[in-house]
Amino acid sequence: MKSFIMGIASFLLALYFFLFLHDYNLNKYYFNDLKIVCEEASAAGSLFINWKEYGEGKIVFDYEEAEEAIDAVIITMLDLNPDMSPKETSYWTSNITRDIIYYDDNSTSDSVTDPNTGLPITDPHVIVTINAGKARYRLPFLKDTPDNIRSSAHSWDDRKKWILNNINNKYIQEC
DSSP: OHHHHHHHHHHHHHHHHHHHHHHHHHHHHHHHHHHHHHHHHHHHHTTOBOHHHHHTTOOOBOHHHHHHHHHHHHHHHTTBOTTSOBOTTOSOOSOOEEEEEEEOTTTOOTTOBOTTTOOBOOSOEEEEEEEOOOOOOOSGGGTTOOOOEEEEEEEOOOHHHHHHHHHHHHHHHHO
16 A cells, blocks of 8 residues: 555656646746747837938937837737737737837937946847746746746947948058
């Protein structure tokens, strides 16, 4: 009888272990997927600039168009409803929230620092942060895990370096 009870206990322990391992690996996969979605969303948002300002040598983002593009990328890639709530086929269980921070030539100076990282911002950036909520762990003692949050920034290249490199290359070619 002792070996039967030990066998059942070992089986249940192994079952809990494999269930945790499966949920952990699934969350790891979707957490990495969330990183890709953040990168794509920030890149999509940085494509929409105000062309009148661009003609004057400034990069100023068109905030409305950029937000529409960012929302479209998030909704499509995470398989969400238009109100950012998850569909039946989505991994995520709670509503997705996103935060967008724009740094462009209207707001960028030498003294601007990103509040999340504390790093100085000198070039135009679009920073997208997505909070996807809790992971889908089936074990009850793992329900209080932190939210899955990813952030990504996409920046325009440092135009001053590009201009200086092109001027130097042109000067070298003329000599």
